[in-house]
Amino acid sequence: MQNVLLILFGSFLVGVAYNFFLIPHEILSSGLSGVAIMFGLITPLNTGVVNLLLNLPLLIIGLIKLGKRFISYTILAVAAISFSLYAIPIVEVSTEPVLSALFGGVMTGVGIGMIFRSSGSSGGFDIIAMLLTKKKDFPLGSILTAMNAVVVLASGFIFSWDAALNTMIAIYATGKVVDMIHTNHVKLTLMIITAKGEEVKEKLLANLYRGVTMMNGEGAYTGEGRAVLVTVITRYQLTDVKRMIHDADPGAFVNVTQTVEVVGSFHRAS
Incomplete structure (x- = not known):
C-alpha cells in the first residue's frame, strides 16, 4: 500500500511539473512523456491522453516480457501521470523559461524518483530500453541517452533552439534529482544458498526483472546438495527481493555485498 501511495503522489508531482512549468514554455521532458508533450503542443490532443496512448502498446508488451510486479506498478504510474496531465490545468507559474525548466526538471525528478523507489517506472523509454537490452547486449544508459537526444533535437526543429536548450536543462535536472532520491546506480550482489533452488529461482x-545465475553447491559440514543463486539488483529492490526469497525458502542463506561496477548488460538474463 505504501508503494501505491508513493507512486500516486509522485505521479501527481510529475503532472504539476509538466503543466505548471514545462508545457507553458514549450519545454519537453525526458522519455516518451516528452514526445507526448510535443504532440500535445502541436495538436489539439491533450498531453495526458497522448501519453497514455503512446505507452499503452509498450505496457502490453512489458506485461508479457518483463517482471509482473515492476510492470504493474509502471501501469499504475503511467495511468496516474496521464490522469494528472489531463486533470491539472496548464498554468504559467513563471514567465522565465530557464527557471521554469530548472524547477520543473527538479520537481519531475522528485516525482519519478519516488516512483522508482516504489519499484516502478514512468514507462515509455524505460520499457523500450529494457526490452532492447533483453534481446541485445546494449548498455541501458546509452540507449536512454540516445533516445533523449532525439527528443532534444525534435524540440529544436519543431519549436526553437532556445526551447531545446531549456529541454536539456530540464532533462539534466531531472536525472540528477532522480539519482539523489533513487540512487539507482548503487548495485548490490546477492549470493543465495538454498535447498529450494528451483522455487527461489522461479520466484x-x-x-524481478534481473538475470539470475544458478550453480550447484555442497554443504561442507553436512555434505548435502545446495543451489547457489547469484543476481545483481539495485539498493531499493533489496526489501522486495528478501521477501521473495523468504516466501520461497525461509531457511535460505543470503549474502549481500555492494557492487563497485557492473560490466555488460545489467538487465540481460543469465
Missing part, C-alpha cells in the same frame, strides 16, 4: 524470475 525471482517471475517478479
Whole structure:
C-alpha cells in the first residue's frame, strides 16, 4: 500500500511539473512523456491522453516480457501521470523559461524518483530500453541517452533552439534529482544458498526483472546438495527481493555485498 501511495503522489508531482512549468514554455521532458508533450503542443490532443496512448502498446508488451510486479506498478504510474496531465490545468507559474525548466526538471525528478523507489517506472523509454537490452547486449544508459537526444533535437526543429536548450536543462535536472532520491546506480550482489533452488529461482524470475545465475553447491559440514543463486539488483529492490526469497525458502542463506561496477548488460538474463 505504501508503494501505491508513493507512486500516486509522485505521479501527481510529475503532472504539476509538466503543466505548471514545462508545457507553458514549450519545454519537453525526458522519455516518451516528452514526445507526448510535443504532440500535445502541436495538436489539439491533450498531453495526458497522448501519453497514455503512446505507452499503452509498450505496457502490453512489458506485461508479457518483463517482471509482473515492476510492470504493474509502471501501469499504475503511467495511468496516474496521464490522469494528472489531463486533470491539472496548464498554468504559467513563471514567465522565465530557464527557471521554469530548472524547477520543473527538479520537481519531475522528485516525482519519478519516488516512483522508482516504489519499484516502478514512468514507462515509455524505460520499457523500450529494457526490452532492447533483453534481446541485445546494449548498455541501458546509452540507449536512454540516445533516445533523449532525439527528443532534444525534435524540440529544436519543431519549436526553437532556445526551447531545446531549456529541454536539456530540464532533462539534466531531472536525472540528477532522480539519482539523489533513487540512487539507482548503487548495485548490490546477492549470493543465495538454498535447498529450494528451483522455487527461489522461479520466484525471482517471475517478479524481478534481473538475470539470475544458478550453480550447484555442497554443504561442507553436512555434505548435502545446495543451489547457489547469484543476481545483481539495485539498493531499493533489496526489501522486495528478501521477501521473495523468504516466501520461497525461509531457511535460505543470503549474502549481500555492494557492487563497485557492473560490466555488460545489467538487465540481460543469465
